[in-house]
Amino acid sequence: MSCPDCYTGTILPGEPTGTLQPDFDGAYLSPGPEGSTLHAIILLTDIFGLGTPNPKLIADNLSKQLSCDVWIPDLFQGKPPVKPDQMKAPERPGQRMNWLSFFFAAIPAIPGFIRVRAAKTDSRIKSFIEKLKIERKYERLGAVGYCFGGAACVRLGATGLVNSVVICHPGGFSFQQVLAMKVPCSWVCAEEDFTFSQATRIKTEKEFQSRKGKENYVEYEFRDYKGEW
Numbered sequence: 001m002s003c004p005d006c007y008t009g010t011i012l013p014g015e016p017t018g019t020l021q022p023d024f025d026g027a028y029l030s031p032g033p034e035g036s037t038l039h040a041i042i043l044l045t046d047i048f049g050l051g052t053p054n055p056k057l058i059a060d061n062l063s064k065q066l067s068c069d070v071w072i073p074d075l076f077q078g079k080p081p082v083k084p085d086q087m088k089a090p091e092r093p094g095q096r097m098n099w100l101s102f103f104f105a106a107i108p109a110i111p112g113f114i115r116v117r118a119a120k121t122d123s124r125i126k127s128f129i130e131k132l133k134i135e136r137k138y139e140r141l142g143a144v145g146y147c148f149g150g151a152a153c154v155r156l157g158a159t160g161l162v163n164s165v166v167i168c169h170p171g172g173f174s175f176q177q178v179l180a181m182k183v184p185c186s187w188v189c190a191e192e193d194f195t196f197s198q199a200t201r202i203k204t205e206k207e208f209q210s211r212k213g214k215e216n217y218v219e220y221e222f223r224d225y226k227g228e229w
């Protein structure tokens with residue numbers, strides 16, 4: 001579900017410009033230009049949820065670059081399994097948290113991870129999207145997920161609730177979940193990734209390649225970022 005690097009990071013500079021939406025269970029909305037109401041993006045966060053400004057700033061940038069509404073549902077109902085003050089900033093570029101430090105950091109978060117297991121968060125995502133479609137009447141929805149949210153995007157890709165998914169540094173998922181995916185997908189791949197190993201990446205890409213010429217074929221891409229982890 002998580003690895004040492006899930007606990008490392010820094011707070012991005014800047015102030016979010018969107019707003020929290022009480023009618024959508026506290027989801028964050030970064031609106032596109034006036035009149036851009038046909039399409040929207042759903043951003044699924046890592047284990048810090050909306051506890052840091054980082055996903056909000058990313059949503060603001062996506063909204064500006066793509067000229068559409070960007071939503072971030074509160075996957076954890078205000079109680080992310082890992083709090084922002086547990087984030088470990090690297091002391092030097094390229095430094096990673098070691099496994100011993102990760103072990104001790106993860107112990108207090110175990111009850112939180114049980115509370116936000118896939119069955120729970122997937123149900124919240126489904127309810128959120130269904131409400132969004134009814135009340136906002138978007139014609140097309142895409143989802144982008146990182147880490148915890150990346151794994152959620154894999155599962156979401158099998159539901160038909162969205163029209164496409166972008167999966168970045170996904171948390172743990174099964175190959176059976178890949179087989180069930182039925183929407184166009186883009187995979188953002190680091191050179192080294194504990195949860196999405198090179199072997200898993202190759203196996204996943206081969207699955208989509210094998211669908212060419214078949215009824216279950218979907219457009220796909222795998223983008224590699226050398227030197228990233």
